[in-house]
Amino acid sequence: MRQILTPIVLVLLGAILWQAIPFSAPADISEIGRRFVEFGVADNRAANIVTSVIVNYRGLDTLGEVSVLFLSVTGAVFVLRRREGLTLAKPTPSSELVATGARLLFGPILLFGAYIFAHGHLTPGGGFQGGAIVASSVLLLLLADRDRALAHNALGWIESMSGFLYVVVGMVGIAIAGSFLSNKGILPLGLWNDLFSAGLIPIIYVLVGLKVGSELASLIDAMMHSGEPETEVGGTQA
């Protein structure tokens, strides 16, 4: 039954995609994109227009997105923390090379992540990418030493405080400029292409980076420390 239905569904889906997708490049960018590019620097002084769109023009959507990430990570950690039915395998200790390399590289990778989210308004990058890099440094540390316990309280505090401050920054916008997450007249916009420029954008992106980094770090920790089945994962092959 499945073998008959699948090609039919795929052909129908392919036909829909073939009809819906314009296979040639658009003549020009959309009207709203054109306005963002044209006035982005004048409004926000951020060289990276994508950052300008994410943090300022669509800042409320980004707050919602951060909440979605928080919810999915919370769900995953909640599901992974319950351990009944799982048999824990004894992890193989990592080699001396991995352990030493991880200790050497942890600091630089963490610093690189911080650099990425602090420069989100100037270069390609930002809070989400920098947060992922910060979490990857934690992953390296946990790969080298499986028994290392992360400071869950500190991670939780960083995560909730950065989320809380994101909303507070938005409220400041309501109080001073009259709209949530506004960037007008709260901090001096500074000069284009300076690190301390673009008003609130670097502050919000640093908060997003801290939040994403701590969330993904606790997710990695939950995945590493939930029970791994003793037998090889595979089941019956399809």
Added chain:
Amino acid sequence: MIEPTALYTLTGALLILIGFAAIMLKRNLIKMMLGFVMVEAGVHLLIICFGYIPGRTAPIINAPDLLTDVAAMTAVPQQFVDPVVQAIVLTAIVIAVGVTALMLAYVVRLYGVHKTLDVGRYVSLKW
């Protein structure tokens, strides 16, 4: 000669189809999850292609004259691709990571309960 934009778009559509084929045909939960990831990747590629115009650069303004001319800070939009779709895809990628992690967590739990990854053997909801 097929133009590059059409090639990227076709790749995105193909990834979506391959992903759906994996979801429907595979019985192993990990492979079904990889199908979801492929659909996500295809959708991201498609959305990026909708705003891509050949010959234009990423919307990161790099004009040295802006350093001196602070008063008239408007950029020429003719040299950049659409920033809106890029912002949307950046959002979508992050959500996709969270959803993938959630799916993997459920796969781990299901394996713990049923001791198999084969969806055909999860009979508790069949009638």
